[in-house]
Amino acid sequence: MPKSVRLKSFELVARDIADVDVESLHALTVAVGWPHRPKDWDWLRKLGRGYAVVDGIGRVFGSAMWFPYGEDFATIGLVITTPRAQAQGNGRWLMEQVFEQCRGRDLGLNSTRASHNLYVSLGFRNEATVCMYQGLVADSLPNLPALKGELIEPPAETLEELIELDTQAFGSRREELIKALEPISTIRALNRGGRIVGYSMCREFGRGHVIGPVVASNDEDALHLTAIHLEDLKGQFARVDTRETGPVADFLQTCDLRVAERVTTMSKGRVLLNRISGQPWIYGLAGHALG
Ligand SMILES: CC(C)(COP(=O)(O)OP(=O)(O)OC[C@H]1O[C@@H](n2cnc3c(N)ncnc32)[C@H](O)[C@@H]1OP(=O)(O)O)[C@@H](O)C(=O)NCCC(=O)NCCS
Structure with missing residues (x-):
């Protein structure tokens, strides 16, 4: 599985989300209109695992996290591409990175409207509306x-x-x-x-x-x-x-x-x-x- 992806002129790499500046993650959720505070991010990062995608000078362009429950199940969340980099393949690439880490587990998530096509194409099935x-x-x-x-x-x-x-x-x-x-x-x-x-x-x-x-x-x-x-x-x-x-x-x-x-x-x-x-x-x- 490739560990870097080229989005138009950006070469982005996946970095362990635990190693990324929390203010950059906060800026990511602000950019997509989500309410998370830096302390919410910190708490989630301690609980789960995942990636942030960063460019050569450390700017964060996206994130994806997963939360293991037992040995055979996990939920996925915090899947975000910053608006100016959307629709260029980053979201799909991030999901592939998460799949690699979650191999063998059944998966659950709550999909926004923006991400629904992506998840359907990755084999997820609808269960209910929240x-x-x-x-x-x-x-x-x-x-x-x-x-x-x-x-x-x-x-x-x-x-x-x-x-x-x-x-x-x-x-x-x-x-x-x-x-x-x-x-x-x-x-x-x-x-x-x-x-x-x-x-x-x-x-x-x-x-x-x-x-x-x-x-x-x-x-x-x-x-x-x-x-x-x-x-x-x-x-x-x-x-x-x-x-x-x-x-x-x-x-x-x-x-x-x-x-x-x-x-x-x-x-x-x-x-x-x-x-x-x-x-x-x-x-x-x-x-x-x-x-
Ligand atoms: C959902 C989101 C992460 C997708 O990220 P992305 O980097 O734009 O995704 P990709 O470019 O990899 O596109 C993946 C698929 O999404 C769909 N998609 C992406 N942009 C789209 C657009 N503007 N219009 C319609 N479909 C689109 C396509 O089905 C695409 O499939 P393809 O690879 O066959 O073209 C991004 O839109 C986002 O951050 N949205 C706000 C936060 C959010 O809702 N996150 C989901 C949490 S569950």
């Missing part, structure tokens, strides 16, 4: 059905239980992700009959806060696990990424969050989304790049 709800949270939230159980701040020693629940919901063990989210997130868990049956996290990201992952076994639990964070964010900017179209979507709209973007969950290899009624499910995404 809506990004965001905005300033309403000053009063709608009433919810009675809570069955108790919402708690889970003690540190229950992290393993949350990871187990997340694995059932996601289908791959995201242990490193959950452990990386734990110190930067407010976490709530739903305890019912002495057992944790759902959890949710909320952290600072981009323009405000993102609520996710949200893992629950039914809509009502998911509503409570989302609302507990929104209560603390009244009047502030919040974001929730969800594939739900029913009560959870209605609730978010009543909280004044609106759909700002739609992306498509796609997979290559095993099917990613296998919902079983009454079993733990991903109601809110950790992030587009993280699944």
Whole structure:
């Protein structure tokens, strides 16, 4: 696999994303209108692996990252070509570099409209639409059905239980992700009959806060696990990424969050989304790049 590519007059090389100046990566996301702050990039870089494409004097023209979950699965994200270098083959080349590193793994990603043709041509299949709800949270939230159980701040020693629940919901063990989210997130868990049956996290990201992952076994639990964070964010900017179209979507709209973007969950290899009624499910995404 070639390690350099010529784009018109640019000779670009792939460099380990960990070795690139974070301000240059920040400039890349700003250029495509994404909200990542330098500290978001730093956190993502510690968690995942990937490439930045740079020219001879170190200017960054693109990026692509992947996040391994266990031995046989990974999500791909942060695939960007800076606008002035787009449509010249860089995105495809970056994906080939990532494929080389991810060989043997099933893959999942959330595709923007701009990247959809590229991913289809690389063998990814559509699974579902993700809506990004965001905005300033309403000053009063709608009433919810009675809570069955108790919402708690889970003690540190229950992290393993949350990871187990997340694995059932996601289908791959995201242990490193959950452990990386734990110190930067407010976490709530739903305890019912002495057992944790759902959890949710909320952290600072981009323009405000993102609520996710949200893992629950039914809509009502998911509503409570989302609302507990929104209560603390009244009047502030919040974001929730969800594939739900029913009560959870209605609730978010009543909280004044609106759909700002739609992306498509796609997979290559095993099917990613296998919902079983009454079993733990991903109601809110950790992030587009993280699944
Ligand atoms: C998506 C993105 C990374 C593609 O990067 P790129 O360097 O322009 O991609 P390439 O030049 O390798 O093109 C790959 C394919 O994309 C499609 N494509 C690229 N530019 C296109 C354009 N202007 N119009 C239509 N299709 C286009 C084509 O299908 C192309 O296939 P081809 O190789 O058969 O021509 C880039 O547009 C981008 O950064 N967009 C904003 C951020 C984003 O949405 N990232 C995706 C995150 S999931």
